[in-house]
Amino acid sequence: MDSHRMGFNATPATMLRIGLFIAGIVLLGTIEFLETDVLFAGIQFEEVFIFRLTGYANLVLVGSTVLYFGHMWSGSESVGRWASGMALLGSLTSIVALVWRWIETYYLHRLGHIPLNSLYEMMSLFSAMTVLIYLVMEHVYRTRAAGAFVMLIVFGAVVFQIWLAANDQTIPGAHVRVLKSYWMYAHVLGSFFGYGAFAVAAAMGAAYLVRAHAESLGRSTGFAVQSLPELRSIDGLMHRAIVVGFPLFGLATVLGSVWSYEAWGRYWAWEPKETWALLVCLTYGSYFYCRWVNKLHGRRMAWWTMAGFAITVFCFLGTRMLEPGLHAVGRAII
Structure with a gap:
């Protein structure tokens, strides 16, 4: 199977996805600029838009999981391309959300916090890293048929994140000396x-x-x-x-x-x-x-x-x- 069929060349569709991702970053920057004036030390993290971005990324990853299973059962190449594209979008969005989470904690007077010390944040990082490693292998070895099995693990991580959110465990971890x-x-x-x-x-x-x-x-x-x-x-x-x-x-x-x-x-x-x-x-x-x-x-x-x-x-x-x-x-x- 050649790289054109796998959808990794600079086709118009690929350029459109890249453009949409860049536009999304610009939109997030605009939202960040508009929200800065309303941020204060006691605000709940769930009230800030950027912290909800992880939830949107998880929805995209769930959609990718469904599409990977559809590709595995049907063999449709177009479904496979959409599955890969959504997986990439979901993982990159998770990383962007973590980086932005780090930025906004500075505004919330949690100086020095890097989003790597709470279980909720780490599960998001795990999903993103798993998807990115798999997508690299998918690109190099020109096969995506086993993606459904990988995304099933990611889906489990997303469900666990939902459970953590339902139990109020989305707040960044305690900022103690050993974490600095x-x-x-x-x-x-x-x-x-x-x-x-x-x-x-x-x-x-x-x-x-x-x-x-x-x-x-x-x-x-x-x-x-x-x-x-x-x-x-x-x-x-x-x-x-x-x-x-x-x-x-x-x-x-x-x-x-x-x-x-x-x-x-x-x-x-x-x-x-x-x-x-x-x-x-x-x-x-x-x-x-x-x-x-x-x-x-x-x-x-x-x-x-x-x-x-x-x-x-x-x-x-x-x-x-x-x-x-x-x-x-x-x-x-x-």
Whole structure:
């Protein structure tokens, strides 16, 4: 499938999308200028327009999820292009909303706040990073058939954000001393690039198992055989996602140790979050050992990626809910 059919050339439609995105940025700047006079320290965050932009971005991502499933079932290329376009728009809008959220917290006298220390903000970052990593792979390898599996994970993140909003957990995290560190910002960004790549790998693993199951039944029709890539291609995409995510997450863990020394005077304390982060590294490190040394491929590696992502989710969310340790600082989530 050539790049023109995938819709990545500078076609009139592409130029129109770029123009609309730029126009949206200009519109947001205008709204920001008009709202500046009414901002005050005690205003509720939900009352400011820009903080609602994340909700609009999530709606676009939900729409993209529906379109990806429609593309997978129908094979329609036009539906696929719209699915990719909406996914890109939703992820970029989420990032713009986070950046603008940072800007407006300055007006609200929360100097120095960067939107990386509350769970609501981090779920938005996770959705954006997952989508962007997948879209890069979609562009490079000229296939979007597995996008539905990736967007299903993003949809779960959006639903969780809705739950957080319903429970009044959209306010930025507590601005305490240990959060005022560039090491922390680098640690969080690196971690979420890793989370996003692991999510893409798990989605590819699920796609692999679906196609493998269909082939084991001897089916020659149906979306699993006609829409999903060949098993070897899915296996390669799954592997490349982990090749991207593992070093980024490992680097983020090292940066977290440096930040820990700066904040608490020790590099490692074996508290729950650190222990599970090490387990994540060992899980994906073992994946490479099994693939390169034991020459394992196929279903077992697909299950491995899904199990690894489950461990990653518990490292991020489970430890906070069950054993928060030092990584839960006030209302913040690290």
